[in-house]
Amino acid sequence: MRIWFHIAIILLPFAVMAQSTELLIARNKGEKVLADSQVIRTMGFARTLTENPGVPGPTLVFEEGDSAVIDLWNVSQGAPHTIHLHGLDVNQENDGVPHLSFSVHHMDHGYYRFKVPHPGTYLYHCHVVSTLHVQGGMYGVLIVYPKGSRNLTWENGYRYERDYSILTSEIDPIWHSDSVMILSHDSAHQRVKIPKYRPTHFLINGYSDHQIDQELGLYEIKKDSNTFFRFSNVGFTGNTVYFPKNMDIQIVSSDGRPLPVALHQDSINIYPGERYGVIVKSNELSQDSIVIHYFDLNNLKLLNKQRVMVQTRAVSALETIDNIAILVYPNPNNGLIRIQSTYSGKADLLLYTIQGIEVDSETIHVNGAFEWKLQEGIPPGTYILEFRTSKGLIRKTVQKY
Ligand SMILES: [Cu+2]
Known part of the structure; x- marks a missing residue:
């Protein structure tokens, strides 16, 4: 009896820790x-063996206090890889800096274990020839x-309706050529000669x-409620x-x-590796944009x-359906739109202008493409196509030309 009591006391903390x-x-x-249709080679992280490693990699989500484990597998030929948890306070062994932590070699795997610290937005990246x-x-x-x-910035912090993550990066296609990607390098100490960095594609997510617009669509803000943007x-x-x-802007967190106090500014500089949390609120219905400038850090010249697009809605939009994918093509089109979807059933199609004026609609029974x-006479321009089903929209x- 007594011994079981002791075992229970020892095991208790593990039972309550997720x-x-x-x-x-x-x-x-x-x-x-x-965007210009050129196809480049990438390195990246995927969740399954068959999936193309996306750029960026999957968004990792944890809760404060969790015992987190990241299981990293390396199925690539050549270089080893690591996971560096940028901004998170984890111990050195689990921080993925090659000479201070372990590296994962070809056909091997390794666990990063850490107790999830403070709520916020962080980055992860490989730290081998980073x-x-x-x-x-x-x-x-x-x-x-x-x-x-999932609706609070931190304990006793700002409550919000929903959050969005906006991650910026760039691409220099030369760095993605086979000759650069297969340069022999097996540790951070080895010097790799890489061409001068001249990015030509400036990315958001x-x-x-x-x-x-095609892939990310509109960022929706419910009128008079907080929306949290993680940059x-x-x-x-x-x-x-x-x-x-x-819109009312409050910059509430950094890195x-x-x-200590929210900043009311209409713009903010974000340098490599930095993150900011921004509460956006609007008390009028409108459509506008968040514009991002990319500048060269050596001479501060604007590169791109x-x-x-950000749109304020009177009511919370129906939940966007994640398990239904639709493909709209060609885009731009001349008035004939082809739609391929994984949904079958009755759907309403609506087309409206950026200002929210409906220009066409149709109800259709969907089964495949x-x-x-x-309609005739819709002028050329940018429109929003809404695909509305019983499960969401x-x-x-x-673009119509
Ligand atoms: Cu790597």
Whole structure:
């Protein structure tokens, strides 16, 4: 009796501590299609053996106090890989810096274990010849939520309706050529001669230019409620983020820590590796953009601008359905839109302008791919296509010429 009591006391803390495991598979033969249709080779992290390693890698999500385990597998030929947890306070052994921690070699795996510290937005990336492997695509966002809540910045912090992560980076296609990607290097000590970095594609969550509207769609803000934006820069350029003018902006956290007072600014600079938490609120219905400038850190010259669209809605939009994918093509189109979807059943199609004016609609019974012929006389421009089903809705930006 007594001995069981002692065992129970010893085991109790383990029973109440949640364990959360993430699997990442490192590969160096990924493919990425850029906005100008060129296909580049990437290195990256995937969750399954068959999946193309995305750029960025999967977003890792933990809760404060979790016992986290990241199981890293390396199925790529050549270089070893690691996971460096940028901004998280973990011990050196689990921090993925090659000469201070372990590296995972070809066809091997390793566990990173840590107790999840403070809620916030962090980055992870491979730390083996990090300039090359990060440019290759071995990076992603790591989000820590406070215990038991996905709508709170931190304990006693800001309550929000929903959160979005905006990760910036760039691509220099030369660095993705086979000759650079297979340069022999097996540790951080080895010097790798890489061409001068001249990025040509400036990414938001892995996309640039027309891909942004197409793939990321609209960022929705519910009128009069807080929306939390998590900005991170994992590129090699500096960013200035310009917020929509008619919205209330509060910069509330920096690098995973609450700021002592919220800053009311209409723009913010984010340097490589930095993260900021921003509460956005709007008391009027509108559509606007968050504009990001990418500048050269050596001479502060503006290299590029990208933007994401932000729309204020009166009511919370129906939940976007994650398990239903739709593909809208060609984009731009001449009035005949082809839609391929994994949904079958009755759906409403709506087309409206950026200002929210409906220009066409149709109810259709979906079963596989279908065509939607728009009414005559719709002027060329950018429109929002809404695919509304009983399970929720998906919006895509479409261009008509
Ligand atoms: Cu690596």
